[in-house]
Structure formats: structure tokens, C-alpha cells
Amino acid sequence: MVEQHLATTGDPVDGVLAGLARACSRADRPAAGPAEPGTLAAVRVLDVGGGSGTRAVPLAVLGCSVTVVDASVNSLAILHRRAQDAGVADRVVGVQADADRLEAIAAPASIDLVLCHHLLEAVDDPAAVMGAVVRTVRPGGYVSILVAGRLGAVLGQTMAGRFEAARELLTGPDGRSGAADTLRRRFDVPGVRALVDSVGLQVESVSGVGVLVGLVSGVIRQAGPGGEADLAALEAAAGQHPELLHIAADLHVVARRPDGPA
Ligand SMILES: C[S@@+](CC[C@H](N)C(=O)[O-])C[C@H]1O[C@@H](n2cnc3c(N)ncnc32)[C@H](O)[C@@H]1O
Numbered sequence: 001m002v003e004q005h006l007a008t009t010g011d012p013v014d015g016v017l018a019g020l021a022r023a024c025s026r027a028d029r030p031a032a033g034p035a036e037p038g039t040l041a042a043v044r045v046l047d048v049g050g051g052s053g054t055r056a057v058p059l060a061v062l063g064c065s066v067t068v069v070d071a072s073v074n075s076l077a078i079l080h081r082r083a084q085d086a087g088v089a090d091r092v093v094g095v096q097a098d099a100d101r102l103e104a105i106a107a108p109a110s111i112d113l114v115l116c117h118h119l120l121e122a123v124d125d126p127a128a129v130m131g132a133v134v135r136t137v138r139p140g141g142y143v144s145i146l147v148a149g150r151l152g153a154v155l156g157q158t159m160a161g162r163f164e165a166a167r168e169l170l171t172g173p174d175g176r177s178g179a180a181d182t183l184r185r186r187f188d189v190p191g192v193r194a195l196v197d198s199v200g201l202q203v204e205s206v207s208g209v210g211v212l213v214g215l216v217s218g219v220i221r222q223a224g225p226g227g228e229a230d231l232a233a234l235e236a237a238a239g240q241h242p243e244l245l246h247i248a249a250d251l252h253v254v255a256r257r258p259d260g261p262a
Pocket of ligand 1: 048049050051052054055069070071072075097098099100116117118119122123124
């Protein structure tokens with residue numbers, strides 16, 4: 001899959017999530033600096049399509065109470081083991097359910113932070129899932145959305161010499177490359193923003209994950225004058241660059257439910 005070709009240097013998303021969890025924390029805490037393990041108790045997180053818990057478990061380690069909703073029993077079994085290994089099984093609950101049926105899992109307006117990562121590419125109806133997501137989040141709470149980027153995939157296929165697939169990704173309605181494509185759709189920035197806007201969430205930030213690192217071959221990494229640290233610094237800047245981020249492998253949107261009556 002082309003997204004694997006566009007590997008990233010480091011993953012900025014975990015840091016963003018820790019910052020959001022800290023912002024959601026009702027306790028009086030310092031605004032800056034990394035969150036210490038166990039300090040974010042009482043923050044309620046719902047990870048929709050959370051799979052095996054690669055995001056959920058680190059948040060639980062910080063102290064959050066995390067519910068993972070996923071359609072896959074196998075993924076939830078791995079989640080359970082991962083949470084046990086990290087010593088946070090008491091703060092992680094896995095529920096097998098469909099992403100657009102969240103009302104039985106979380107009361108309306110009860111969640112501080114909802115994650116919806118690499119799910120909207122796979123579901124039948126992304127708007128229905130986002131509608132279900134927004135009903136669970138409390139006023140002032142956050143939603144983190146991570147989706148595969150269409151333009152990053154176009155670049156990846158082009159650099160691999162798969163020009164027909166690149167053209168299909170670029171010109172097709174859903175950012176797919178034929179029936180064998182493992183994803184049902186990919187997003188560009190206007191498309192994901194429109195989806196977020198349509199459910200009444202306010203976009204707080206859009207950033208790119210894997211903007212430039214996938215364009216650098218291993219030979220250049222090893223032989224070039226700049227080290228991995230320089231590349232990581234470049235990638236971090238590119239992920240925040242308002243034009244360049246459009247070609248990222250993944251697009252990360254942080255949105256907020258407006259304050260007001262639930
Ligand atoms: C690509 S994985 C992403 C996992 C995790 N969010 C991450 O970013 O690492 C997609 C996950 O969504 C789940 N999934 C797909 N369709 C779903 C649906 N309609 N309802 C609930 N989960 C679903 C899959 O079982 C899978 O675990």
C-alpha cells in the first residue's frame with residue numbers, strides 16, 4: 001500500500017493527543033510541558049475504530065479512561081493484551097460495535113476527546129460516523145480525525161512508477177486506484193474540512209503527517225549531509241506548512257465542539 005511507502009520520521013500525533021487530553025483535564029495543571037504518566041485522570045476518551053489500541057493505550061498510561069469501539073474482535077483482543085502489558089487494563093474498555101452506533105456506548109455529550117483515526121476511509125457513510133461522533137463529545141470537547149491523504153498517495157504512486165494508479169487517485173471521485181485498492185476513499189484538505197464543518201464541529205488545526213520523509217530514499221538518508229534529526233525537523237515544519245501539508249500521506253484535523261448547551 002502506498003501509505004506504507006510514505007513512512008514518517010517520528011509521529012507527531014501522539015504528542016498532539018497528549019496535549020488535547022491535558023487541555024481536557026478538569027484538574028488544575030501546568031499548561032506546558034509533557035504530561036506525566038498517570039496525571040490525566042478523569043479525562044474521558046472514546047477511540048472510534050481504535051483497532052488494537054496503538055493510540056488508546058498511551059492515553060490510558062497518561063491516566064485517561066479510554067473506550068475503544070471497533071468492529072473487529074481480533075483487534076479488541078490485541079487491545080486487551082496491550083493494555084494489560086502496559087498495566088492500564090483498568091482504564092481501557094473495548095467494545096465491539098459499529099462506528100455509527102455509538103449511542104449505546106457513550107451518553108450524549110459525555111466524552112472529552114474522541115479519536116477517529118483511519119476509519120473514515122473504510123466505512124460506508126463517513127457523514128453518519130461523524131454525526132455519531134459529534135453527538136458523544138461534550139461542548140468544548142475535542143475530536144481528532146486522521147485520514148489518508150489523496151495527494152500524498154498520488155505522489156507515492158507516481159514515484160513508484162505506477163502512473164495509471166496515480167492518475168486514478170488524482171482524478172477519481174473518491175481518491176481510489178481501482179477495485180483492488182484497499183481503501184474506499186482518501187481525502188484532500190477541503191474534503192475533510194467540509195465533512196467536519198457539516199456536523200457542526202469547529203476546525204482548530206489541520207496538519208500533515210508524512211509530508212516529505214517519504215520522498216527521501218534510504219540512500220540519500222544515509223549518504224546525504226543532513227542527519228535524521230535534520231530531516232525530522234524539516235518534516236515537522238512541513239507538516240505545519242499551510243500549502244505543503246496538502247501532499248502529506250495523512251491529514252490530521254483537530255476539531256472542537258462549540259461551547260454551549262449540550
Ligand atoms: C486502519 S484501522 C485503524 C486503527 C486505529 N484507529 C489506528 O489508527 O491505528 C481501522 C479500524 O477500523 C475498524 N473498523 C472499520 N470499519 C468499522 C466500522 N464500521 N465500525 C467500527 N470499526 C470499524 C477496523 O476493524 C480497524 O480496526
